[in-house]
Amino acid sequence: MELNRYLRVVRHRLWMIVACPLLAAVTAGVVSFALPPVYEAKVDLAVKPAQLLPSTDPNAPSISATTILATYALFMTEPPLLNKVIADLGLKTTSDELVKQVKVTPDATTALVLHINVQDTNRARSRDVANTLVSEFIKEVNQIQQAETQSTNARSGDTFVVLSPAVLPKNPVSPNKALNVAVAFVAGLLLALGLALLFDYLDQSIKSDAELTDRVGLISLGHVPFLVAGKGKRGELVTLDAQSHAAEAYRALRTGILFSGVERSVKQLIVTSAEMGEGKSRTAANLAVVLAQAGYKTLLMDADFRRPAQHRIFARVRNIGLSNVIIQDAAEEETITAVDAVPNLWLLTSGSIPPNPSELLGSGRMRELIGHLLANFNYVIIDTPPVNAVTDAAILAAYANGTILVVEQGRTTFPAVGRAKQLLDRVGAHTLGAVMNKVRASGSSYAYEYGYYATPQADPSAPDVEPLARVKPSRSARNA
16 A cells, blocks of 8 residues: 555656756756866875884883874974975965865874875876975974984984875866766655655645545545536536546446445435535536436436536526425426436526525425435436535435535545535435546546447336426526
């Protein structure tokens, strides 16, 4: 499960994982080529300490060879000696600047040796500084030793041997362009992976069925791909093209819903979402179409009095509809109209916008209407407002056979869906599961390759229930 999550993160943030290391490598390459090359000259100086002369002071500390070597290394980087080097070579620098270019390393492992390294952008100057520094160092030490020969704890004199004088360096030691580019690439890749995992951790949007089940407790009933509405009055009814990929996705959703109702009859289905803009109305409309195409007598009811949409999807008027039937301002036969393009499908629009939607949907008259409609239709699909916005969906879900939540992949958040499920559970709703909507193939493992399926035939097992008689819109609807 964790491996699948990591792979999903990599797919989702692939652009960043590719761009960051490439950008870092290019930047490192440009900077490396812009920097001047630095050359390094080396001198190895062997030190042969002389024996100490007998001391007349019994309290005088003993001097080891390692201590002598460390003292010489320190002396070689002192300003007086560096100033002599500057004067001898006529350098336009200071001792403070020159000391940054000089590195003296004592080595007492096998023999007493001082390793002198001098770096400079001019390779000839690095060689000259290294050799001159060693030469001036030997002169200064010899002078000091001669002056201290009369000391009570003096030594007879150390000997210095230049094992390898500095030569003109051929290749620069820095910048190491290949190494810099490689390190920048790896660092950029690690940074990109870290940011991708961080963004995924901070991102609360739902992206997969596993996340939906693990974190919210909802099973996925189907996946609907991201689709741009077609042109024309019924462009959102993508299932009218029975051989399209979208139609097959909705047929798969239909199958999932039918199987979820094996142990409990699901005839009244509430279609809602956690928040606005997740595609619940389009889902309800196309689900009703595929149910009708399977031979089921289906009624699509628009109970979203806040933002009704079914009249727009089916290119109808909504001056009379559900609200008018509830308040007995219009008869059922006058408001329920057949959808000519889809046999077995009828539509009940929202009607006039009432001032008290929740009270109307929770009224006894609404329940009586639902009971009457269920006796005449195999399925009643009810489009309701989002659960988290208003209580309308929860009111209807409390006595419905089943409820499905439409979830937009990559946009709907876990807290929003979790709160919607809690509200539905609180009223005792029978939540069948969720529909993963607007699934983008580029960022998901779901694919929709159903083009080889033939146009589905009517389901012979669909019960033969005589629906309400087909009626024409009322005169007031025709005149609207």
